[in-house]
Amino acid sequence: MNEIIQTILVFIALGLAVSFMIKKFSWKKPKTKKAFSDAHDCDKCH
Amino acid sequence: MSKQINVALIGNPNTGKTSVFNALTGLNQKVGNYPGITVEKKEGICKLPRGVKAHIIDLPGTYSLNASSLDENVVIELLLNKNDKDFPDVAVVVSDVENLKRNLLLFTQIKDLEIPAILVINMADRMRYKGISLDIPHLEEQLNTKIALVSTRKKNGIVELKELISNYKDLSTTPCMNASEIDREYFDNLRKAFPNQLLYKLWLVITQDVNFGKTDRNEIDAVANFKTKTKADLKRLQQKETIKRYQFINNTLKKGQTIDLNTAKDLRIKLDRILTHKVWGYVIFFVILLTIFQAIYDWSSVPMDFIDSSFVSLSEWTKNGLPEGAFTSLLAEGIIPGLGGIVIFIPQIAFLFLFISVLEESGYMSRVVFLMDRGMRRFGLSGKSIVPLISGTACAIPAIMATRNIENWKERLITILVTPFTTCSARLPVYLIIISLVIPEGRFLGLGYQAMTLMLLYLIGFGAALVSAMILNKILKIKSKTFFVVEMPNYKLPLFKNVVLTVIEKTKAFVFGAGKIILAISIILWFLASYGPGDDFNKAEEIISTEYANQNLTEDEVNEHVASYKLEHSFLGITGRAIEPAIRPLGYDWKIGIALVSSFAAREVFVGTLATIYSVGSDDEETIKNRMAGEVNPILGGPLFTFASGISLLLFYAFAMQCMSTLAIVQRETNSWKWPILQLVIMSGFAYLIALIAFQLLK
Ligand SMILES: Nc1nc2c(ncn2[C@@H]2O[C@H](COP(=O)(O)OP(=O)(O)OP(=O)(O)O)[C@@H](O)[C@H]2O)c(=O)[nH]1
Numbered sequence: 001m002n003e004i005i006q007t008i009l010v011f012i013a014l015g016l017a018v019s020f021m022i023k024k025f026s027w028k029k030p031k032t033k034k035a036f037s038d039a040h041d042c043d044k045c046h
Numbered sequence: 047m048s049k050q051i052n053v054a055l056i057g058n059p060n061t062g063k064t065s066v067f068n069a070l071t072g073l074n075q076k077v078g079n080y081p082g083i084t085v086e087k088k089e090g091i092c093k094l095p096r097g098v099k100a101h102i103i104d105l106p107g108t109y110s111l112n113a114s115s116l117d118e119n120v121v122i123e124l125l126l127n128k129n130d131k132d133f134p135d136v137a138v139v140v141s142d143v144e145n146l147k148r149n150l151l152l153f154t155q156i157k158d159l160e161i162p163a164i165l166v167i168n169m170a171d172r173m174r175y176k177g178i179s180l181d182i183p184h185l186e187e188q189l190n191t192k193i194a195l196v197s198t199r200k201k202n203g204i205v206e207l208k209e210l211i212s213n214y215k216d217l218s219t220t221p222c223m224n225a226s227e228i229d230r231e232y233f234d235n236l237r238k239a240f241p242n243q244l245l246y247k248l249w250l251v252i253t254q255d256v257n258f259g260k261t262d263r264n265e266i267d268a269v270a271n272f273k274t275k276t277k278a279d280l281k282r283l284q285q286k287e288t289i290k291r292y293q294f295i296n297n298t299l300k301k302g303q304t305i306d307l308n309t310a311k312d313l314r315i316k317l318d319r320i321l322t323h324k325v326w327g328y329v330i331f332f333v334i335l336l337t338i339f340q341a342i343y344d345w346s347s348v349p350m351d352f353i354d355s356s357f358v359s360l361s362e363w364t365k366n367g368l369p370e371g372a373f374t375s376l377l378a379e380g381i382i383p384g385l386g387g388i389v390i391f392i393p394q395i396a397f398l399f400l401f402i403s404v405l406e407e408s409g410y411m412s413r414v415v416f417l418m419d420r421g422m423r424r425f426g427l428s429g430k431s432i433v434p435l436i437s438g439t440a441c442a443i444p445a446i447m448a449t450r451n452i453e454n455w456k457e458r459l460i461t462i463l464v465t466p467f468t469t470c471s472a473r474l475p476v477y478l479i480i481i482s483l484v485i486p487e488g489r490f491l492g493l494g495y496q497a498m499t500l501m502l503l504y505l506i507g508f509g510a511a512l513v514s515a516m517i518l519n520k521i522l523k524i525k526s527k528t529f530f531v532v533e534m535p536n537y538k539l540p541l542f543k544n545v546v547l548t549v550i551e552k553t554k555a556f557v558f559g560a561g562k563i564i565l566a567i568s569i570i571l572w573f574l575a576s577y578g579p580g581d582d583f584n585k586a587e588e589i590i591s592t593e594y595a596n597q598n599l600t601e602d603e604v605n606e607h608v609a610s611y612k613l614e615h616s617f618l619g620i621t622g623r624a625i626e627p628a629i630r631p632l633g634y635d636w637k638i639g640i641a642l643v644s645s646f647a648a649r650e651v652f653v654g655t656l657a658t659i660y661s662v663g664s665d666d667e668e669t670i671k672n673r674m675a676g677e678v679n680p681i682l683g684g685p686l687f688t689f690a691s692g693i694s695l696l697l698f699y700a701f702a703m704q705c706m707s708t709l710a711i712v713q714r715e716t717n718s719w720k721w722p723i724l725q726l727v728i729m730s731g732f733a734y735l736i737a738l739i740a741f742q743l744l745k
């Protein structure tokens with residue numbers, strides 16, 4: 001039982017990680033930032 | 047009334063617009079002591095007396111409304127377009143009390159656009175040192191405006207400024223100068239052709255198209271009965287306008303401002319004489335650099351070791367404390383070591399940002415610009431290019447955006463293309479860890495070899511930028527001319543709050559930005575390293591036990607062999623060994639190969655990637671540094687990180703274009719894929735070549 005839960009958690013984490021990377025590096029044109037969001041100049045560096 | 051007041055902060059570069067913006071809105075936008083910090087429009091909200099709200103817009107600095115660079119153009123386009131949602135109800139023109147005369151030029155122009163304008167005279171705290179006194183009522187009368195004498199540093203005058211903004215309806219919109227004085231006949235014709243338009247605005251539209259060829263405005267030419275002048279004539283008229291304006295300003299200041307030279311303490315001249323000296327200037331710069339790198343090493347080794355071992359304990363604790371299973375090992379072997387590979391660099395990164403920020407705020411950075419200006423021209427760059435090159439030590443992305451204040455397109459393009467050679471903070475982790483593995487700890491004349499190597503790497507990056515600029519300057523066939531004078535800001539004692547804020551902001555951005563990526567990457571890597579296809583992976587235990595059957599290994603040793611055998615045959619191991627032939631000539635094994643590939647997402651994940659891979663592939667807990675030191679070269683035996691492979695890796699990172707975000711920004715700023723792709727291919731190809739030569743020579 002425990003093992004199944006652990007495996008499910010692993011796959012959830014994996015799914016999140018992969019979708020994060022895809023979202024991060026799918027080339028969309030960066031919009032001009034507003035100071036309302038506390039976006040920092042260096043936010044896109046990483 | 048529910049409508050917000052639109053307030054635009056306009057002014058010459060480096061007069062403190064962003065400081066005023068921060069004081070009004072409570073936000074923390076980047077402030078720095080050299081011109082050209084703000085290159086984009088930034089917005090915020092300010093609460094005014096009597097419940098009124100103001101929408102504040104911080105703009106890039108501009109010397110006049112006759113713009114010639116991209117960032118200045120932002121301001122003009124806003125002021126010329128009444129339909130823009132940000133069109134100001136009131137313009138707050140920020141000036142610097144020490145450069146009032148030059149600053150007022152812009153003010154009179156804005157006044158002539160008949161936009162209600164408030165004049166902020168900032169840096170009032172400096173008046174005492176410079177022996178400046180002002181006759182404010184006289185100035186208000188002459189300029190037909192309200193003046194707020196402000197010091198954002200001492201927090202004086204902000205309340206008064208808010209009061210003035212909320213009463214903006216009382217401001218007079220009478221122009222300072224009659225535009226037709228520039229050329230009566232021409233302006234008479236203009237008035238006849240466009241009877242309903244404001245003359246000075248028309249004039250700006252026309253000259254703007256002359257100065258700045260990208261405005262797509264042909265309406266003026268389209269009116270048949272109006273003959274516009276030749277470009278040369280228009281330029282001449284612009285000069286005439288400037289002269290007229292200065293006459294007016296001189297007259298105004300003659301009575302409005304007195305400067306007592308006896309009380310002025312001119313530290314600046316004395317300091318400049320040394321800091322920009324032909325020989326001493328460079329010596330001092332060099333010493334400052336060395337001190338910085340030495341300090342980064344000396345001050346951060348203790349916290350770094352502490353963090354490194356804390357992560358080991360955390361990993362151990364997780365493994366022992368949580369129920370055994372896949373997710374527990376994901377945490378203990380994937381995520382925690384991966385994050386550790388970023389977090390251990392917080393001390394160094396913070397120190398680096400601290401030094402950069404102090405150098406910027408004190409005004410020293412601009413002296414470096416001046417010092418380099420002569421040399422830079424020889425390389426096809428202008429003095430302005432040094433600002434991106436230096437701010438690139440933090441990150442290439444804001445640096446590339448900072449090129450927007452370079453008027454000349456060719457120089458701007460060259461600067462954009464070479465800036466990624468500057469050693470950005472993301473390279474620092476890789477450098478630090480490799481240097482600590484392969485360069486001995488000794489000292490020469492009190493300077494550590496390790497610190498000197500680090501400095502050398504920074505210089506190599508800078509040198510690569512200059513040399514490639516020179517080559518590009520020869521190759522690129524773009525016609526252009528330069529006319530640039532470096533503006534020297536005044537020396538200032540760095541404001542503690544600004545420095546601390548910058549350090550915290552940047553370190554946070556570094557850790558969280560890189561942290562998110564390494565988190566995702568370490569999960570993916572752990573998965574790929576912990577699962578594999580076929581019998582080799584799944585029957586690893588059997589294979590190892592038969593292979594070592596007659597060797598009497600302890601249980602620990604068997605486990606160790608199983609773990610590394612599994613890793614070799616996992617999905618990750620298979621991929622890694624597929625790319626291994628390409629990187630073996632550089633002295634790397636497949637694990638480094640994987641780290642090289644994953645650091646295309648961001649360089650700083652290199653160490654975290656290795657930490658994750660090593661931790662999956664071994665059974666006991668170790669600090670990152672010890673693990674790397676213990677790695678064995680699979681072919682040659684002996685340590686993997688030797689002097690040869692280490693230097694080769696350092697050089698590879700110095701030159702390779704390993705940052706997707708930078709490529710995306712270059713694409714945006716040059717509006718073409720050609721440049722980022724060329725950058726990627728040439729930089730990385732060159733890096734490979736140099737790393738290859740280095741390893742083959744040194745091994
Ligand atoms: N002494 C003193 N310095 C100030 C004051 N206000 C701002 N500064 C300093 O002036 C420098 C420039 O400030 P910024 O707010 O970045 O100026 P800016 O006009 O936004 O500059 P750009 O965006 O580059 O056009 C910084 O070093 C500030 O710390 C003040 O009232 N007194």
Ligand SMILES: [Mg+2]
Nearest residue numbers: 063064083084
């Ligand atoms: Mg600014």
